[in-house]
Amino acid sequence: MKQLKFALLAISITAAGFVNATAQTADEIIQKHITAIGGADNWKKVNSLKMTASSNMQGTEIPFTITILQGKGLKVEISVSGMTGWQIMTDKTGWSYMPFGGQTKPEAIPDETLKQSQDQLDAQGALIDYKAKGTTATYLGKDDVEGTDCFKVKLTYKSGKEETMYFDATNYYHIRSVAKVKAEGKEIEITSNYSDFQKLPEGIVYAMSQEGGMTGQMKIKSVEINKPIPDDFFVYKEDAKK
Numbered sequence: 001m002k003q004l005k006f007a008l009l010a011i012s013i014t015a016a017g018f019v020n021a022t023a024q025t026a027d028e029i030i031q032k033h034i035t036a037i038g039g040a041d042n043w044k045k046v047n048s049l050k051m052t053a054s055s056n057m058q059g060t061e062i063p064f065t066i067t068i069l070q071g072k073g074l075k076v077e078i079s080v081s082g083m084t085g086w087q088i089m090t091d092k093t094g095w096s097y098m099p100f101g102g103q104t105k106p107e108a109i110p111d112e113t114l115k116q117s118q119d120q121l122d123a124q125g126a127l128i129d130y131k132a133k134g135t136t137a138t139y140l141g142k143d144d145v146e147g148t149d150c151f152k153v154k155l156t157y158k159s160g161k162e163e164t165m166y167f168d169a170t171n172y173y174h175i176r177s178v179a180k181v182k183a184e185g186k187e188i189e190i191t192s193n194y195s196d197f198q199k200l201p202e203g204i205v206y207a208m209s210q211e212g213g214m215t216g217q218m219k220i221k222s223v224e225i226n227k228p229i230p231d232d233f234f235v236y237k238e239d240a241k242k
Helices: 002-021 026-036 111-121
Strands: 048-057 060-069 073-080 083-090 094-097 136-145 148-156 162-168 174-183 186-199 205-212 216-225
Touching: 026 136, 026 148, 060 111, 073 111, 083 111, 094 111, 111 174, 136 162, 148 174
Parallel strands: none
Antiparallel strands: 048 060, 048 216, 060 073, 073 083, 083 094, 136 148, 148 162, 162 174, 174 186, 186 205, 205 216
16 A cells, blocks of 8 residues: 555656646747737738727727837827827837827927837737847746636846736737836836737737726727838927927
């Protein structure tokens, strides 16, 4: 009987060692996620992206567009109460003009905010070739997100910004992010949830519903891939002050 117990103990130890040896790494989870959303080859073909969307804030629907040119520029245009606001970012500068927020003229985006936001210039997404971009990934185990079993992976960007991504353990879709950002000298956490995943004609999968973050509940109505964008689209112009 003792020999049997020792044999069972040895088997259990061996099995535990096998499970640990085959546990998924951060890189394996990320690669499975990329495959689930269309594959790296399809995403690497994305040079520009334009989203037409609306956000519901306190019962008011606010239409806006987000245009990204890979690695070069991002522009957000928002319409509220007949007024149009905008935000422009490039790899060097950033400007913001939100008249409905009390601004009377465009203002430069603070350097700290700009530095932590420039990862948004990536139309292909932060996880495509993430190592080459200077991002490190760490597997943090599994967690529950509103009843969904998820893998947790912490990203540390080249800028120093940290973000924890939650991937559905069943289909490897990215359903939640918790990002740590600095604003006015303070570190805050921003949680964003993603759902309504749809496959676009280009073969990539995109989350058409996003909730949380700075946009409230956002519904994406259309996503245009690789539409021509003028070179001066992300340039701050004097006539934008009017």
